[in-house]
Amino acid sequence: MTFKLTGGRIFTGGVFVKEDLYLEGDRILQIGGSAPFDASEDVSGSRIVPGFIDTHIHGGLGVDFVQGMPALEKLSRTFPAQGLTGYLPTITGPHNEMKKAVADVRTAMKMDLGSRVLGAHVEGPFLNPKRKGALNAGSLETPDLDSLVDLIGRGEGVAKMTVAPELPGAEKIIRYLAAHGVIASIGHTVATSEIAEKSIAWGVTHATHLFNAMEPMHHRKGGVLPVVLSRPEVVCELVSDLIHVEPAMIQLALHCKKGRINVVTDAMEATGQPDGDYVLSGQKVLVRDGIARLEAGNLASSTLTMDQALRNLVQKMGLPLESVLPLLSEVPADLLGRRDLGRIRPGALADLLVLDDKLTLRSTYVGARKVFER
Incomplete structure (x- = not known):
């Protein structure tokens, strides 16, 4: 079946073009021109952009991905309403719970649940308790290759x-990850600049929630930050709720990384829920005015959604929409080695969003199938 979206402005090649968009099967057939079609929809006045991909998300709507399949099923079906067409469920917690959750992710990757499950992000257990953030110190371990293999195979x-x-032992972990096609990400760390540089040689290609759970940068003791900001082969995550990182630091990161940022x-689990008391990594989290903190005051993840992240960067910070969109789509797709995602071009999977002029989501398509409509 060939389906045509007509009247919209399509984001392709870094610019918006006013053309018809043809979808065939689950993929993009062509941009512009003419072709026979079986059905069409008029989206005049809207922007058509690639679906968003979130590579670091713990849960929402009262569930956490360490709970496995029930959370995966519930959230995969609701994420398209946030513009999320693909994601990495982030898993943290006790070893055996993470192991089971990873197995459930493997199963969910083969299922049609709504938003695509693109693989697990395992946050821990080989993290520094000095920079544990909101994670539970009781679930952290000293790096051990046997433990890693038991956890992720x-x-x-x-x-x-x-x-x-x-x-101690982290080099073996990082080399194993790199050798088995797993992105090794530096985070929850007090590493010096020298160790950060070495870790890139071992196989690190990514930095987890840039600026957060890292030592602050000092001109005589730089730590991780100047290394990951200056090395083009390292992609850096950025939590753009404007709480985890202030706008001036976001501007700095964008300037240094020249687009090598994934939002x-x-x-x-409190995302999409009212203020109240919740749980993350076995610890009580207080959500007040939408901000999640441990009782001790540490930020405890966020209640951000990807569509709001886009509006924060464009509407509140004044960044050009054309420069922000790839940070939520193309950059994470490339990070995952998925050139068939995160862009609008012939042959790519038709994971698309239709936005109005206020960047509010009108509809979401996954594999050319409409899975959300406002």
């Missing part, structure tokens, strides 16, 4: 793992 279904490279939510 040969990396099947695991897209990314966050590791603190300064811990994430780091959202937890």
